[in-house]
Amino acid sequence: xxxxxxxxxxxxxxxxxxxxxxxxxxxxxxxxxxxxxxxxxxxxxxxxxxxxxxxxxxxxxxxxxxxxxxxxxxxxxxxxxxxxxxxxxxxxxxxxxxxxxxxxxxxxxxxxxxxxxxxxxxxxxxxxxxxxxxxxxxxxxxxxxxxxxxxxxxxxxxxxxxxxxxxxxxxxxxxxxxxxxxxxxxxxxxxxxxxxxxxxxxxxxxxxxxxxxxxxxxxxxxxxxxxxxxxxxxxxxxxxxxxxxxxxxxxxxx
Amino acid sequence: xxxxxxxxxxxxxxxxxxxxxxxxxxxxxxxxxxxxxxxxxxxxxxxxxxxxxxxxxxxxxxxxxxxxxxxxxxxxxxxxxxxxxxxxxxxxxxxxxxxxxxxxxxxxxxxxxxxxxxxxxxxxxxxxxxxxxxxxxxxxxxxxxxxxxxxxxxxxxxxxxxxxxxxxxxxxxxxxxxxxxxxxxxxxxxxxxxxxxxxxxxxxxxxxxxxxxxxxxxxxxxxxxxxxxxxxxxxxxxxxxxxxxxxxxxxxxxxxxxxxxxxxxxxxxxxxxxxxxxxxxxxxxxxxxxxxxxxxxxxxxxxxxxxxxxxxxxxxxxxxxxxxxxxxxxxxxxxxxxxxxxxxxxxxxxxxxxxxxxxxxxxxxxxxxxxx
Numbered sequence: 001x002x003x004x005x006x007x008x009x010x011x012x013x014x015x016x017x018x019x020x021x022x023x024x025x026x027x028x029x030x031x032x033x034x035x036x037x038x039x040x041x042x043x044x045x046x047x048x049x050x051x052x053x054x055x056x057x058x059x060x061x062x063x064x065x066x067x068x069x070x071x072x073x074x075x076x077x078x079x080x081x082x083x084x085x086x087x088x089x090x091x092x093x094x095x096x097x098x099x100x101x102x103x104x105x106x107x108x109x110x111x112x113x114x115x116x117x118x119x120x121x122x123x124x125x126x127x128x129x130x131x132x133x134x135x136x137x138x139x140x141x142x143x144x145x146x147x148x149x150x151x152x153x154x155x156x157x158x159x160x161x162x163x164x165x166x167x168x169x170x171x172x173x174x175x176x177x178x179x180x181x182x183x184x185x186x187x188x189x190x191x192x193x194x195x196x197x198x199x200x201x202x203x204x205x206x207x208x209x210x211x212x213x214x215x216x217x218x219x220x221x222x223x224x225x226x227x228x229x230x231x232x233x234x235x236x237x238x239x240x241x242x243x244x245x246x247x248x249x250x251x252x253x254x
Numbered sequence: 255x256x257x258x259x260x261x262x263x264x265x266x267x268x269x270x271x272x273x274x275x276x277x278x279x280x281x282x283x284x285x286x287x288x289x290x291x292x293x294x295x296x297x298x299x300x301x302x303x304x305x306x307x308x309x310x311x312x313x314x315x316x317x318x319x320x321x322x323x324x325x326x327x328x329x330x331x332x333x334x335x336x337x338x339x340x341x342x343x344x345x346x347x348x349x350x351x352x353x354x355x356x357x358x359x360x361x362x363x364x365x366x367x368x369x370x371x372x373x374x375x376x377x378x379x380x381x382x383x384x385x386x387x388x389x390x391x392x393x394x395x396x397x398x399x400x401x402x403x404x405x406x407x408x409x410x411x412x413x414x415x416x417x418x419x420x421x422x423x424x425x426x427x428x429x430x431x432x433x434x435x436x437x438x439x440x441x442x443x444x445x446x447x448x449x450x451x452x453x454x455x456x457x458x459x460x461x462x463x464x465x466x467x468x469x470x471x472x473x474x475x476x477x478x479x480x481x482x483x484x485x486x487x488x489x490x491x492x493x494x495x496x497x498x499x500x501x502x503x504x505x506x507x508x509x510x511x512x513x514x515x516x517x518x519x520x521x522x523x524x525x526x527x528x529x530x531x532x533x534x535x536x537x538x539x540x541x542x543x544x545x546x547x548x549x550x551x552x553x554x555x556x557x558x559x560x561x562x563x564x565x566x567x568x569x570x571x572x573x574x575x576x577x578x579x580x581x582x583x584x585x586x587x588x589x590x591x592x593x594x595x596x597x598x599x600x601x602x603x604x605x606x607x608x609x610x611x612x613x614x615x616x617x618x619x620x621x622x623x624x625x626x
């Protein structure tokens with residue numbers, strides 16, 4: 001089972017709450033996904049209001065909330081937002097999203113590292129959204145991160161695993177869970193991510209924007225399970241050539 | 255430091271206009287099939303040659319908007335603070351030479367208006383004024399922001415252009431977004447429509463988005479008043495301005511509005527009329543050109559038009575708007591800046607949005623996220 005910090009997860013599919021046509025539609029899809037970790041943007045929920053529409057629809061015992069800091073532009077703003085979330089949502093888990101660039105929503109590595117360091121010291125379980133940068137992942141480990149969330153391609157782009165070569169390096173050398181976070185556009189992308197050894201994936205746009213979100217959520221659930229099962233069963237290696245003869249070394253057997 | 259004026263002056267209005275009207279179906283098809291669309295593609299998409307491709311444009315626009323913004327439409331409402339104005343603008347109900355009673359809301363009156371707006375369900379507000387620098391100035395704005403900040407998650411302003419330092423000063427008070435419309439990029443025509451007052455300074459207005467970017471404002475809104483000049487050429491300059499700003503002030507967000515000239519008592523007849531088909535073409539062209547820009551539609555447009563535009567590329571909508579200071583509670587009968595067209599209230603618009611399979615979003619920001 002997947003373990004992040006002190007929590008274990010049966011499902012390796014994490015989900016988001018944005019872009020759905022209604023809170024009811026969102027709830028149906030999230031239940032179908034069987035996801036146990038659901039990220040929610042602090043800017044979208046009303047923390048002063050106990051009757052917030054999004055939060056009400058997430059009120060299920062198997063769903064853990066993962067508040068995210070989407071909208072902040074630097075470490076200072078992110079730390080403040082995390083503290084606000086801890087106070088109102090009663091969780092010390094935080095998905096750190098610092099993207100000063102509102103066009104492509106690219107994460108800022110410098111501010112993210114700074115904020116992770118600070119938040120880990122303050123007792124937060126930090127899950128930072130980052131570029132697929134292997135060195136940054138190691139630096140985040142040193143800073144006390146609980147997982148890393150590298151992107152597959154630009155957030156919301158549905159372009160799939162464009163960064164696969166770097167994701168493979170990250171997975172091979174990581175000491176914390178690797179969750180592939182952005183750009184996963186189809187269940188086949190999610191399966192691929194799991195096949196290469198990711199610990200989990202986070203999917204939002206591809207489910208929310210689908211014509212049938214509930215059905216798509218189920219498709220992702222199955223794909224993630226299949227991909228994980230394949231990873232654990234060990235995939236056969238890919239051979240470009242037939243291996244029947246050994247023209248270079250056959251003389252050794254003569 | 256260079257600014258947009260340098261780029262703007264390298265373009266000639268008449269030649270730009272000619273090049274738009276010279277676009278052919280070949281250019282339109284190239285633009286439609288391209289994955290990274292350029293300003294030349296934008297010209298093709300707003301040209302008369304693109305008219306037969308409207309349905310195709312709408313389909314792409316819908317897909318791109320869904321991908322980026324999801325099935326969500328943001329709700330906002332204007333709060334007119336003042337109709338005092340020292341400018342003469344030929345198209346505006348608040349023009350200095352228009353004999354109306356002038357009013358600037360007091361703190362008590364502002365809170366009366368806020369109470370009604372909050373009751374309508376709003377959490378994002380747009381503050382609007384004329385330009386009266388003696389009474390409605392940075393200090394006044396600070397007081398208003400301080401007063402209303404606890405009641406709204408997101409505050410925008412559509413007031414006179416200010417200096418960079420003013421914008422910097424207002425940000426910690428909760429200012430998030432500033433809208434400054436150029437009205438027209440046709441310099442001679444601009445002078446005709448703005449003969450008197452500070453607004454007659456074309457260049458100061460043209461460089462306002464640069465000042466906003468330098469001040470680090472989160473989001474800025476661009477647009478022209480459609481009806482003053484050839485809308486295609488004016489929209490091209492808007493797109494060019496957007497392109498320039500995005501590259502230079504990469505930490506700011508952008509939105510575009512496309513207000514069509516509306517009647518007001520004693521007002522100006524549009525020089526160029528844009529029909530509904532053309533407005534849809536323009537909205538889709540903006541979306542095809544820029545997948546991330548927010549597109550906003552106001553109550554200037556008709557019920558039928560607004561019902562159908564929700565799915566075609568726009569991302570924010572106002573409803574139940576009053577365009578006179580005190581219009582919600584204090585003085586509902588006073589003279590409006592312009593007549594709105596869609597008079598349905600916020601609840602009715604929210605229902606209309608839901609019935610189309612979209613979610614009306616009331617809150618998508620939190621002032622506490624901005625700790626400057």
